[in-house]
Amino acid sequence: MPEPQNSWRQNIAVSAIALSSFAVAWELLARTEWISASLLPAPSAIIVCTARDFSYLIFHAIVTVAEAFGGLAIAILVAGAFAVAMLAGGKIAAALRPFLLITQVVPKLAIAPIIAIWVGIDSPSKMLVATSIAFFPLLEAIIAGLSSTDDRDLQLFHSWSASRAQTLIYLRIPMAAPHLITGLKLAAIYSFVGAIGAELIYAKRGLGYVITLADGNANSPLLFAAVCFAGIAGFLTWGALLVIERIISKRLRFPRTAIDHVYGI
Secondary structure, three states: OOOOOOOHHHHHHHHHHHHHHHHHHHHHHHHOOOOOOOOOOOHHHHHHHHHHOHHHHHHHHHHHHHHHHHHHHHHHHHHHHHHHHHHOOHHHHHHHHHHHHHHHHOOHHHHHHHHHHHHOOOHHHHHHHHHHHHHHHHHHHHHHHHOOOOHHHHHHHHHOOOOHHHHHHHHHHHHOHHHHHHHHHHHHHHHHHHHHHHHHHOOOOOHHHHHHHHHHOOOHHHHHHHHHHHHHHHHHHHHHHHHHHHHHHHHHOOOOOHHHHHHOO
């Protein structure tokens, strides 16, 4: 399939122009008397606040990133184990299916206080909340990917007397790479949502804590700065996974995902 006429450099330029225009319009609007600065601080005020409290914001951002990545790592391990067990079929899959459906109905942030009671209010509890939110998208992606293996390839491996473990490692996982990477990108974003959401409820550190503290002190520039840091952290994580996807796609020669086509990257 031919690449679009606009290269990724052109797309970045268009995005930069759009963001710059939005920032200028925001600055002009904030300088008017129509909206109070406590409700909508000017971008210049946010930049000044960020420069002043940069080390403070970086410290709390590192805490949130560590919690999100820790939750994502746990979700990968647990979702992978559940997916392999469910694909094996039989009584194990039948026993796990109702449990998975019930756990997905319950809002994840609603169980955050319960996790805090069990584990405490430190980082491990935030990791578990992030795990609970990132788990299901990963599970669906892994199951879809491992189930997408061509029957002819499976028959070929069977004719070679390959074991289930060998078929999984050398056939199913490489063929599932597009689904796995797409699920991983979504789960990475969800893990940040879980970590920051838990910090908003109970925390002594992290960007969610900074947001709650700034809101309580009516410090709108710091509030917006913390939100921007959270967005940047999520964007950089998504970008790193996109680079990994590009590298793997060149090696395994699988096409770009539909999400990448939508964003023109």
